[in-house]
Amino acid sequence: MKIKMSLLKIMFRETLPVTLITLLIACPYALFTREVLNWQNPWIAIFILAHSIAIAALSGRYRSRSFAFVYTRGFTRDELWFHKMLSTALSILAVWLPVSLIVWLPVRSLIQDKLFISPYFPLMMIREASVPWVWLGGYAILLPLFHYVWIRRAQPLRGENGVVFLAVGVVIVIATLMTFRWHAQWFRILIYCLSTVMIITCLVAGRILHRTLEVQ
Amino acid sequence: MSENVIRAENLSRDYGRFRALDNLNLNIPRGRVVALLGPNGAGKTTFIKLLMGLLEPTEGKSFVLDNLSRALPGSVVSKIGYMGDMDEPPGWSTIRQLMEIQAGAAAKFEKEYFVQAMKKHELNLNKTYSSLSKGQKKWVRAALVLAGKPDVLLLDEPVEGMDPSARKDMYDQLRDYVTDTDAAAIVATHVIGDIERVADDVAIINHGHLVTYADLEELREQVREVQLGADEDLPELGDEIEVLGSKTADGAKIVWIKCPEKAREILENLLGEKIIMWTVSLETFYLAITEHNSNNTQAHLKEIEK
Numbered sequence: 254m255k256i257k258m259s260l261l262k263i264m265f266r267e268t269l270p271v272t273l274i275t276l277l278i279a280c281p282y283a284l285f286t287r288e289v290l291n292w293q294n295p296w297i298a299i300f301i302l303a304h305s306i307a308i309a310a311l312s313g314r315y316r317s318r319s320f321a322f323v324y325t326r327g328f329t330r331d332e333l334w335f336h337k338m339l340s341t342a343l344s345i346l347a348v349w350l351p352v353s354l355i356v357w358l359p360v361r362s363l364i365q366d367k368l369f370i371s372p373y374f375p376l377m378m379i380r381e382a383s384v385p386w387v388w389l390g391g392y393a394i395l396l397p398l399f400h401y402v403w404i405r406r407a408q409p410l411r412g413e414n415g416v417v418f419l420a421v422g423v424v425i426v427i428a429t430l431m432t433f434r435w436h437a438q439w440f441r442i443l444i445y446c447l448s449t450v451m452i453i454t455c456l457v458a459g460r461i462l463h464r465t466l467e468v469q
Numbered sequence: 470m471s472e473n474v475i476r477a478e479n480l481s482r483d484y485g486r487f488r489a490l491d492n493l494n495l496n497i498p499r500g501r502v503v504a505l506l507g508p509n510g511a512g513k514t515t516f517i518k519l520l521m522g523l524l525e526p527t528e529g530k531s532f533v534l535d536n537l538s539r540a541l542p543g544s545v546v547s548k549i550g551y552m553g554d555m556d557e558p559p560g561w562s563t564i565r566q567l568m569e570i571q572a573g574a575a576a577k578f579e580k581e582y583f584v585q586a587m588k589k590h591e592l593n594l595n596k597t598y599s600s601l602s603k604g605q606k607k608w609v610r611a612a613l614v615l616a617g618k619p620d621v622l623l624l625d626e627p628v629e630g631m632d633p634s635a636r637k638d639m640y641d642q643l644r645d646y647v648t649d650t651d652a653a654a655i656v657a658t659h660v661i662g663d664i665e666r667v668a669d670d671v672a673i674i675n676h677g678h679l680v681t682y683a684d685l686e687e688l689r690e691q692v693r694e695v696q697l698g699a700d701e702d703l704p705e706l707g708d709e710i711e712v713l714g715s716k717t718a719d720g721a722k723i724v725w726i727k728c729p730e731k732a733r734e735i736l737e738n739l740l741g742e743k744i745i746m747w748t749v750s751l752e753t754f755y756l757a758i759t760e761h762n763s764n765n766t767q768a769h770l771k772e773i774e775k
């Protein structure tokens with residue numbers, strides 16, 4: 254499908270305020286937090302959860318005037334869905350990439366080592382290098398799910414409670430898994446497989462349901 | 470392809486327990502401008518949104534360019550020019566950005582036409598949408614639709630907030646466009662005087678029902694306003710004369726009737742000099758028919774209550 258920059262711009266702009274706010278929070282945190290970053294950090298998990306909800310909510314205001322305008326220009330629903338997913342990916346990248354670069358390049362390590370005289374750095378820099386990929390995985394799981402929730406809520410026959418409970422359930426499961434420091438290899442593989450199935454299901458179901466959502 | 474580019478078959482839509490549109494049937498051919506009239510809450514906007522595929526009908530179906538409204542393919546959806554009553558672009562977007570968005574959607578979009586339309590109304594393309602007046606906003610959105618060169622135009626209150634000269638300009642362009650391209654247009658509006666000038670047909674919706682769908686010229690020929698004495702009634706003429714509505718004012722009874730010329734002649738012969746009969750404007754006809762329809766609905770509700 255051809256990328257239409259004007260449509261992408263207007264969709265990205267919808268989430269721009271929240272992107273800027275999260276960027277302003279995430280970058281200083283990545284630079285100055287003195288804890289060694291790991292995938293179990295609860296603050297980062299809450300941050301990713303809040304960021305994902307905000308993006309899904311802002312790009313899912315199907316009853317707003319500006320959405321009615323965009324949805325009635327003559328684009329097909331599939332085109333709109335494709336650009337919505339692209340703008341979501343851009344909104345995440347706009348936050349995730351600068352924060353990841355802070356971790357990957359020696360910026361964070363230098364500040365921790367020279368400014369805070371941390372005994373863990375630069376040694377821990379290598380260990381922290383894999384953590385941004387876990388954050389990206391978190392976004393990849395949560396955002397398709399939340400987009401799906403908002404699309405279900407805009408259907409003629411909503412059934413929204415069921416889908417909200419599903420989303421809450423997934424978040425509780427992720428939070429529970431995060432409390433365990435170690436997982437068996439087979440269990441990790443199982444989780445990866447289930448997550449991939451869930452992401453693909455949400456994206457495919459979201460795309461199909463997006464064709465029939467009501468714009469008022 | 471069938472002659473009718475817009476078709477509604479037993480179209481109904483409920484909002485919870487409220488039925489906004491009830492069993493509406495309507496066929497609109499190419500080359501027609503249809504004035505869609507009705508009081509607030511009559512179901513006009515719902516009808517247009519159903520045609521555009523934005524809402525799911527509770528019952529029935531609608532088709533635009535021979536395609537089901539809820540499953541319009543890309544090749545068709547880009548041929549529909551839609552201007553909703555409530556939808557508005559984000560306030561931060563510039564006119565130029567709106568032009569680019571529309572150009573990305575409508576395959577036949579003519580930028581030059583749009584730019585000229587903006588120049589005509591002294592609108593700079595770099596102005597943000599939020600900085601425009603209400604009338605200017607409507608004009609920008611109307612120009613976006615017309616520049617897209619659509620085959621079907623669905624316009625909901627397109628001139629609300631425009632000054633009289635802009636309204637005239639807008640409707641003149643719409644009329645010329647439909648005549649030149651053989652497109653079809655539905656214009657839902659409360660400003661009846663303006664649309665009367667350019668419409669071919671009139672469709673009146675009241676309480677979700679299609680009350681009238683007729684050629685405007687035929688209506689002008691058939692509908693008459695009759696003034697009688699306060700205590701007088703029209704003689705019984707069977708089905709020849711349809712009473713659309715009546716009111717008593719200043720010691721006289723005004724009755725609006727719809728009848729062929731022959732029946733009018735009989736009526737004039739029966740009542741002689743006592744009758745004063747004249748043609749009516751679309752606005753008068755609209756008021757007569759919606760009032761009559763409301764009375765009928767109220768009587769019907771009372772019967773149900775009993």
